[in-house]
Amino acid sequence: MKATLILLKQVDRLAGRLAASLLPRPVPRQTNVPPKSILVIRPGGIGDAALLAPALHALQRSYPGVSIDILAERRNAGAFALCPGLRSVSRYDVPAEFFPVLRSSYDVVIDTEQWHRLSAVVARIVRAGIKIGFATNERRRLFTHPIPYEQDDYEADSFMRLLTPLGIRGEGEAECSFLAVPARDAELVDQLLGGLKGRRFVALFPGASIAERRWGAERFASLAALLVQRGIGVVVVGGESERAAGRTVEAAGGLSLCGRTGLAATAAVIGRSALLVSGDSGILHIAVGLGIPTVSLFGPGRAKKWAPRNGCHTVINKELPCSPCTTFGYTPKCPENARCMADITEHEVENAVLEKISHV
Structure with a gap:
C-alpha cells in the first residue's frame, strides 16, 4: 500500500499538474433542482474520512433520499463503514472499482482533497453539472465552484465549507457524535x-x-x-x-x-x-x-x-x-x-x- 501511495504522488506531480493545466474549464451550470446523486471524492487517510462525516450528514439532512457515492482509497475506505446511509464506496486505486465511477454521471461532484491534483482531474472528467473543490493550486481551474482553503481552520469546518455552493452552511456547528459502529x-x-x-x-x-x-x-x-x-x-x-x-x-x-x-x-x-x-x-x-x-x-x-x-x-x-x-x-x-x-x-x-x- 505504501508503494502505491508513493506512485500516486509521483503521478500527481507530473501527470496531475499537466492535466490540471490543460483540461478546459468546466462550464458553470446553475440549477434550482435538488440533487438526486452526489459523488464525493475522498483520497487520503482515515482522519480526513472521519472528519468528512459531518458534511455527509449535512447533505443527507438537506436532501432526503439523495444517493451519495464515495470514491476513496484502500487505506481509508474502511472508515466509511462508520457513516450510515451511503449508497456505495469505491476505491480509485482499484481499477475495477474506479473505472465504473469514471463512466457514471452525477448531479454534483465534490472533491474533498486539499492539494493533490489527480482527484480534481477525476472530478473534471466525471459528468456532473456542478463540480466543487478546494482552490489551492492549478486544481481550481477544474471546478465550477472553487472554494478557498485555510491551513488553520478545523478540518471538519473546511469540508463543510465545500457545501456552501449548495446553500448548506454548518461551519462551527460541532456534532458530539457523527460516526456509528456497525x-x-x-x-x-x-x-x-x-x-x-x-x-x-x-x-x-x-x-x-x-x-x-x-x-x-x-x-x-x-x-x-x-x-x-x-x-x-x-x-x-x-x-x-x-x-x-x-x-x-x-x-x-x-x-x-x-x-x-x-x-x-x-x-x-x-x-x-x-x-x-x-x-x-x-x-x-x-x-x-x-x-x-x-x-x-x-x-x-x-x-x-x-x-x-x-x-x-x-x-x-x-x-x-x-x-x-x-x-x-x-x-x-x-x-x-x-x-x-x-x-x-x-x-x-x-x-x-x-x-x-x-x-x-
Missing part, C-alpha cells in the same frame, strides 16, 4: 475484551502515519503501567504496523488487540472505552466521531486544524517555536528528533487521563 463489529468486541468486558478501561493508540508524530512505544508502556497500578484497565488498538508496540505495552499490563481487528472493530473497542490516548492520527478522529473523550499529543501537526475541540478533549502540545511544521500533510524530517513529542512526559499524560476520566 452492529456486527460491536458484538465481536465482547469476545475480544475478555476479562475487561464490563470494566472501565482506557484505549491507547501508539501509531501514526509519520514517525515524527509518534510518542514512542516505551512511553505508552510506562503510561499503561501507571494506569494499571491505579486499577484502570488498558487496551492497545492498532493494525499490523502497531503489533510490536502493542506487545511492549502488553508487557506492562495492558491488553493488545493490535492486528486483530479491522477498522470498524477497532472503532467498536474505542466506543467501549472511557477514553482514548493517541497522537495526531486517524484513530484519534474516530474516537472524536464516536463521542469518546480523548487525550491527544500534538507536536508537528497543526493543532488548529486537527486537534479535537470542546471540553470532552484534552490536547497536550508543547508549542515549541518550530511547531507545527506540517503543511498539506507533509512533515519534514526533524533535526531535533521530534523534541515537541519527546518533551511530553508520561506523568503529564497520566494526570490528563485521570482528570478526564474522573468526569466520565
Whole structure:
C-alpha cells in the first residue's frame, strides 16, 4: 500500500499538474433542482474520512433520499463503514472499482482533497453539472465552484465549507457524535475484551502515519503501567504496523488487540472505552466521531486544524517555536528528533487521563 501511495504522488506531480493545466474549464451550470446523486471524492487517510462525516450528514439532512457515492482509497475506505446511509464506496486505486465511477454521471461532484491534483482531474472528467473543490493550486481551474482553503481552520469546518455552493452552511456547528459502529463489529468486541468486558478501561493508540508524530512505544508502556497500578484497565488498538508496540505495552499490563481487528472493530473497542490516548492520527478522529473523550499529543501537526475541540478533549502540545511544521500533510524530517513529542512526559499524560476520566 505504501508503494502505491508513493506512485500516486509521483503521478500527481507530473501527470496531475499537466492535466490540471490543460483540461478546459468546466462550464458553470446553475440549477434550482435538488440533487438526486452526489459523488464525493475522498483520497487520503482515515482522519480526513472521519472528519468528512459531518458534511455527509449535512447533505443527507438537506436532501432526503439523495444517493451519495464515495470514491476513496484502500487505506481509508474502511472508515466509511462508520457513516450510515451511503449508497456505495469505491476505491480509485482499484481499477475495477474506479473505472465504473469514471463512466457514471452525477448531479454534483465534490472533491474533498486539499492539494493533490489527480482527484480534481477525476472530478473534471466525471459528468456532473456542478463540480466543487478546494482552490489551492492549478486544481481550481477544474471546478465550477472553487472554494478557498485555510491551513488553520478545523478540518471538519473546511469540508463543510465545500457545501456552501449548495446553500448548506454548518461551519462551527460541532456534532458530539457523527460516526456509528456497525452492529456486527460491536458484538465481536465482547469476545475480544475478555476479562475487561464490563470494566472501565482506557484505549491507547501508539501509531501514526509519520514517525515524527509518534510518542514512542516505551512511553505508552510506562503510561499503561501507571494506569494499571491505579486499577484502570488498558487496551492497545492498532493494525499490523502497531503489533510490536502493542506487545511492549502488553508487557506492562495492558491488553493488545493490535492486528486483530479491522477498522470498524477497532472503532467498536474505542466506543467501549472511557477514553482514548493517541497522537495526531486517524484513530484519534474516530474516537472524536464516536463521542469518546480523548487525550491527544500534538507536536508537528497543526493543532488548529486537527486537534479535537470542546471540553470532552484534552490536547497536550508543547508549542515549541518550530511547531507545527506540517503543511498539506507533509512533515519534514526533524533535526531535533521530534523534541515537541519527546518533551511530553508520561506523568503529564497520566494526570490528563485521570482528570478526564474522573468526569466520565
